[in-house]
Amino acid sequence: MTQAPTPTADTVRRLVRSLLKDGTSDTGGPEVRPVAESGAHATWWVGARHVLRLSEDRAATARRRRELRLRDLVRPHVPVAVPSSVAQGEWAPGLVYTLDTKVPGGSAEEHDVSAVGEADLAGLLTGLREVPVRQAEALGVPRVAPRSLEALRREAGRAAELLHKADEFDPARLQQLTSAAAVQLAAQPGSAVLVHHALTGEHLVVSADGRVRGVLDWTDTVVGDPAEDIAGLALAVGAPAAVRAATLAGYGARPCLRGLWLARCDTVIHLAAGLDRREDAPLGLLRARLGRAWEAILLERVTELRDDESDDAEP
Missing domain, CATH: 3.90.1200.10 (Aminoglycoside phosphotransferase (APH), C-terminal lobe)
Incomplete structure (x- = not known):
């Protein structure tokens, strides 16, 4: 099996430069940095408005493609934001990327x-x-x-x-x-x-x-x-x-x-x-x-639960 390439800042910068027409710096590319400081860099901040996610194997690629369709299904049902993709494709043979709009907040x-x-x-x-x-x-x-x-x-x-x-x-x-x-x-x-x-x-x-x-x-x-x-x-x-x-x-x-x-x-x-x-x-x-x-809650007792209790019953 061919070893998947390791994502680097140069890899990400070249990819994003081809996708975004604005927000590039004088050095020829947008500011990019990994979301996680350690481990495999599969998720990157791209400037202040986007997030790039890279699939690193075929299983992750299948999940990522499914996620794009699933987000569209979920979005009308939930009251909070679900990320939207502004670009998608392959960053390496058989490995996909999605460039998403960043959801504001911490x-x-x-x-x-x-x-x-x-x-x-x-x-x-x-x-x-x-x-x-x-x-x-x-x-x-x-x-x-x-x-x-x-x-x-x-x-x-x-x-x-x-x-x-x-x-x-x-x-x-x-x-x-x-x-x-x-x-x-x-x-x-x-x-x-x-x-x-x-x-x-x-x-x-x-x-x-x-x-x-x-x-x-x-x-x-x-x-x-x-x-x-x-x-x-x-x-x-x-x-x-x-x-x-x-x-x-x-x-x-x-x-x-x-x-x-x-x-x-x-x-x-x-x-x-x-x-x-x-x-x-x-x-x-x-x-x-x-x-x-392990923070304490009021609902700690389970001895009074009946086998026929509905899951929708009030505590």
């Missing part, structure tokens, strides 16, 4: 989400639920089975012991999620919706006043468990805000608590992997996500 890692911003998130969750699943699947969006919360609970228990040895986490906190509770919080049949599946802080565009203005990177979107997006929001904006947004979107106690515990178990597992250098994310970010997911 990330949820930089700005706190306000109460009005939580309403924006509620609108996002509501809109995702309204996207026709059949149309999404027709675009190639995969259907993914819900994760086993019981299996995740056991894995988190092992990770918690490692964190305890490193003086990072008290394993007793996981005892709130019993085996019986994990069974009660299993995903309900027929609850699959369109799930962004990567609602991390870096993918939420937040303005200085706390409004959620846009959502980036739809390449990992699936048809599946809505609790996964509730879990993502718990990592990005904190458990209380995530549960309030999900409740405003019409989700009941079961999916809210399921999302909460998916997030909590995930953060324990990922921080343990980070300490063991099996996780690339910075330890500071992993610790911040754990802290957000």
Whole structure:
């Protein structure tokens, strides 16, 4: 198999110069810089108004092409901005690029989400639920089975012991999620919706006043468990805000608590992997996500959930 070329600033500058007629500097090209300071440079800022994303293998190319069609399907249903592409094509044989208009604002890692911003998130969750699943699947969006919360609970228990040895986490906190509770919080049949599946802080565009203005990177979107997006929001904006947004979107106690515990178990597992250098994310970010997911909420009791409780029931 031919090795994919490594994107460089010169590669990006030459490509963008052929796409944009303005904004070039006296040196013969626009200002470009990688979004991430480390790792493979697949996403680049281009001047102040554009973002260039480069696919680095054939699988990423397929996801990127699907994303372009998916964004058009999602856009009418959600109250926040979805990126628009101003140019697309191949930057290397079989590898595509998309040049998107930058959505103004910072990330949820930089700005706190306000109460009005939580309403924006509620609108996002509501809109995702309204996207026709059949149309999404027709675009190639995969259907993914819900994760086993019981299996995740056991894995988190092992990770918690490692964190305890490193003086990072008290394993007793996981005892709130019993085996019986994990069974009660299993995903309900027929609850699959369109799930962004990567609602991390870096993918939420937040303005200085706390409004959620846009959502980036739809390449990992699936048809599946809505609790996964509730879990993502718990990592990005904190458990209380995530549960309030999900409740405003019409989700009941079961999916809210399921999302909460998916997030909590995930953060324990990922921080343990980070300490063991099996996780690339910075330890500071992993610790911040754990802290957000483990913020206390009012919806902590699961013993009163009935097996026949509707997912749309009020907490």
